[in-house]
Amino acid sequence: MSTLVSSLAPATTAGRRRPITDWRPEDPEFWRTTGAPVARRNLYVSIFAEHVGFSVWSLWSVTVLFLGPAYGIDPAGKFLLTAVPAALGAVLRLPYTLAVARFGGRNWTIVSALLLLVPAVPMALLLEPGVSYPTLMVLACLTGVGGGNFASSMANINLFFPDRLKGRALGLNAGGGNLGVPVVQLVGLAVLATAGAAYPRLVPAVYLPLIVLAALAAARWLDNVPGARNEPGALRAAARDRHTWVMSLLYVGTFGSFIGFGFAFGQVLQLQFHDRFPTPVDAAWLTFLGPLVGSLVRPLGGQLADRLGGARVTFWNFVAMAAGAGLVLYAARDRSLPLYLAGFLSLFVFSGIGNGSTYKMIPAIFRARAAAEAELTGDPEAAQRRARRRSGALIGIAGAVGASGGVLVNVAFRQSFLTSGTADAAYLAFIAWYALCFAVTWVVYLRPAPGRLPGV
Template sequence: MTRSHVIENWDPEDTGQWESGGRRIAMRNLRWSVFAEHVGFSVWTLFAVLVLFMPEDVYGLDAPDKFLVSAVVTLTGAVLRVPYTLATAVFGGRNWTMFSAFVLLIPAAAMLWIMANPGQPLWTYLAAGAIAGLGGANFASSMTNINAFFPQRQKGWALGLNAGGGNLGVATIQVVGLIVIALAGNRSPHWVIGLYLLLLAVAGIGAALRMDNLPHQPVDVQSMKDVARDRDGWVLSLLYIGTFGSFIGFSFAFGQMLTMTFVGNGQTPGQAALHAAQLTFLGPLLGSLTRMGGGRLSDRLGGSRVTFWTFCAMAVTTLALVYTSTLQSGGDGTLSGGALVLFFAAFLTLFALTGMGNASVYTMIPAVFEARSRGLGLGESERAAWSRAHAGALIGVAGAVGALGGFGINMTLRASYQASGSATTAFVVFAAFYVIAALVTRAVYLRRPEVGEVSITRTTTPSAGPPLTGDEPAAIR
């Protein structure tokens, strides 16, 4: 008998429905959502691994060119997150997961052809990278879909697991690159791409067989317009630029920066690629794992508290990178002894912090709208629908805006290397941004109001909801 893939009257806040089978259904969709997003992230960051197989004398791309391609890949993934957010409501979570997996076969195949035919003009790399950006957009549709499956009390954990599992795709493909370089050398990128052609097919077929559509998902164009005009929408998107933008931007740049450092210390391009591959995956791996745990920590301590202290720590860690970059000799990327160890340790710490911040910011989003929905004067079902719709919309918008931070990271690094041959200026810019983000978090979400005083002034449009008063859930405070 064929199983229906459409679930009517889904209400995760209904404890009876949840315990009598709802949780099992939600977990099944979560597992395949994580897998499909995981593979999508891998394809999105495929170029970050392929650069290890692309010595300049063979492929004709210098460091600024590679940073430019990385920036274009992140830009496409960011921009497409907005329509991808709406896609699950229009086409269904199952249907869109199938499409978003199968469509990535196109850029993967294009990358395979380009790597097999070196010496192509820069625009071919830019075009293939732009299409690969579709993999980054998968995040928005996946998160919006999973947000609708889980009750408010478990959203932080579920969204953290979904996002962290997807983010692990960045580390996984770098491990695959390491294995291929170790076994077949840095002239065999087709093994990496071929594996992901297979995994994309598995993700699409698995989604078709095991996932479900939820009719009437509460993400719509009006909700997107509401959050685009809303103060919380802008503030939370800014914070996500600092967390996720840093994670994805550094994921693209880390391997290339390590390779340049090793070459500057006298290694051949092949040796440098192998050594960089041995280390690069650790950064995205840490960022993905801390995102998984960061959701639970934010549920317990409060998303804004975790976000504030995370940005403070990111600023300090980036200043350590400023120090190490000033130790480079002659602008050739050379670092020696303790400076190289400090550079690597600081970068790993920064990756771990970005993952924690990713989780804490995303925990804040549904909590903010849940708190504000209480003052709308609506019935319980209408209030919950309003909250889920606006939270889902902002998850997509913040994901799109946040991913633009990856574009900014790579373009800033490109400009810094072009101007001085080092990343010092770029790291100073990043540290300043983290300080600003920490101050904004404190001013908007951690400020303690006086008795009887409203802590935050909101927009006064009917859809905006009430201001926060200090009585909101711990996930906000």
């Protein structure tokens, strides 16, 4: 008992949290006696706050299922309603990443949690037949603030853990956040099954107390890490690096697919198999399964990358995603619901695995470059410092660009249904994108060639 009290002493006094003035997670003794319990506390609260943020970001993936004939919105209009949250979420990821060092992780988590009330409150008040489409577009766009929470949460948790434990901590944080997508769809299903499709406002209303609880939990149990700062010039240096844009392209294919399919799956399922799913409740029973399995397998992608190499896992993952999209295309044309569901679930599984493996590739790229740079300069410490700086900036840029894939997925579905009445053209576009991704992965990171980075 005395050991526990002493280990928490730097963070608490008489049961009250005290600001951290010294943080040295790479020091084994400091980590054992002081750092580990504080870091775990911050991780658990961060997972909850990020989970709520992801749920708010995903509100329209289930809200569109409530918008029946009384709302007068065609399928193309509904796909736009699920595209605009992804767009704002992508735009906000970079400034949210920088906000952690600028304002402090605890302070920004409180602010970013309270910002979730901006879309949730008006949605709880205004969602009913007769509301104008421009109003719905504004409300849908505002939910994009939840997409920024992922970036700031990951940047914050990254500060708390030593390098040897970052992978697991970030994997838990990301997976817990991603689970917000299937959970909000289960909430929507519960509302549909109990109150009926006439009460879409109940879904955001459920999250109002959870948003307030997330802000209060952050104020009570989170900490600001001293000395955190945004490295001057890191973003510019990362933006000039070709690996930043290669990894951004790959992340569009993995995370962009996950969030895009998570937003669109319910609509597509109803449109493709309307005879089997004539009501929103019928579709909602299945739509949460894809995001659920995609979230749960994300840590597996990181573990496989640790054992086999991130580039190798990412390459074969994109091959599998192209095959999955091909199966979905075949099943849609053959009107085979079992094959269609199997294909779509495989896309969610492999997008989740790819999320983990691409995230693992980023620090591996810069570790390999730092080793090569250290041989030339004879200063390994400076090389490692530059590698960490650019790695963090690349994660911020790739996260922002990757989230835009959610927009592209919904726009592809919208355009495909508008022009042909089916989603076939969208599936062909997905196959082509995944083929581009596995070709790029091979050429840049796997093909035997002079200057190729080892160990990525």
